[in-house]
Amino acid sequence: GAGVSQSPSNKVTEKGKDVELRCDPISGHTALYWYRQSLGQGLEFLIYFQGNSAPDKSGLPSDRFSAERTGGSVSTLTIQRTQQEDSAVYLCASSPSGQETQYFGPGTRLLVL
Amino acid sequence: EDQVTQSPEALRLQEGESSSLNCSYTVSGLRGLFWYRQDPGKGPEFLFTLYSAGEEKEKERLKATLTKKESFLHITAPKPEDSATYLCAVRLLYGGSQGNLIFGKGTKLSVKP
Numbered sequence: 076g077a078g079v080s081q082s083p084s085n086k087v088t089e090k091g092k093d094v095e096l097r098c099d100p101i102s103g104h105t106a107l108y109w110y111r112q113s114l115g116q117g118l119e120f121l122i123y124f125q126g127n128s129a130p131d132k133s134g135l136p137s138d139r140f141s142a143e144r145t146g147g148s149v150s151t152l153t154i155q156r157t158q159q160e161d162s163a164v165y166l167c168a169s170s171p172s173g174q175e176t177q178y179f180g181p182g183t184r185l186l187v188l
Numbered sequence: 189e190d191q192v193t194q195s196p197e198a199l200r201l202q203e204g205e206s207s208s209l210n211c212s213y214t215v216s217g218l219r220g221l222f223w224y225r226q227d228p229g230k231g232p233e234f235l236f237t238l239y240s241a242g243e244e245k246e247k248e249r250l251k252a253t254l255t256k257k258e259s260f261l262h263i264t265a266p267k268p269e270d271s272a273t274y275l276c277a278v279r280l281l282y283g284g285s286q287g288n289l290i291f292g293k294g295t296k297l298s299v300k301p
Contacts, residue, residue: 118291119291120289175219175222182231
């Protein structure tokens with residue numbers, strides 16, 4: 076079956092511009108996660124959605140970062156006024172209800188010039 | 189502070205040369221430990237989940253084991269196609285965000301023919 080998909084695959088933007096990254100989770104998966112992977116660093120948790128509950132935003136690094144999940148499915152991560160340090164791979168993962176395993180998408184590679 | 193440390197950072201093996209990767213963790217309570225494989229330019233691919241000390245899981249040439257303080261990923265008679273970065277992650281039993289995984293920085297494995 077189809078896995079987690081993310082778009083765009085690559086994004087180049089100028090410092091100060093806003094960007095939107097999209098994640099389509101595996102159909103039927105209730106939990107959705109966003110992570111960031113910077114060069115030489117481990118994956119860093121950003122935000123977690125579980126069903127209709129309020130999202131866990133404890134990993135968002137600043138108020139320039141926000142995310143929403145519409146209809147319990149697709150999610151969009153928005154970064155406002157991008158900075159060069161935002162350059163990274165942004166990974167989305169999903170998991171089915173009651174299961175621990177997270178299944179990752181291919182990521183969006185963001186480069187801020 | 190909850191943390192995950194992987195060693196070595198990089199490992200170069202000859203085809204057929206068995207070895208082990210280490211993941212040590214310091215957490216307030218472990219809900220589960222996860223191993224992922226990540227190929228260049230791709231998202232992490234799930235390998236194993238371990239929940240309790242003494243548990244072992246196997247898949248082809250890979251075997252994962254868990255103690256109260258660390259996990260090992262044993263690679264038996266590796267092949268060049270096993271070359272990848274192997275990531276270890278933990279999910280907390282309580283405290284912090286219980287939805288996300290805490291990742292180590294990974295071990296980059298290269299297997300030469």
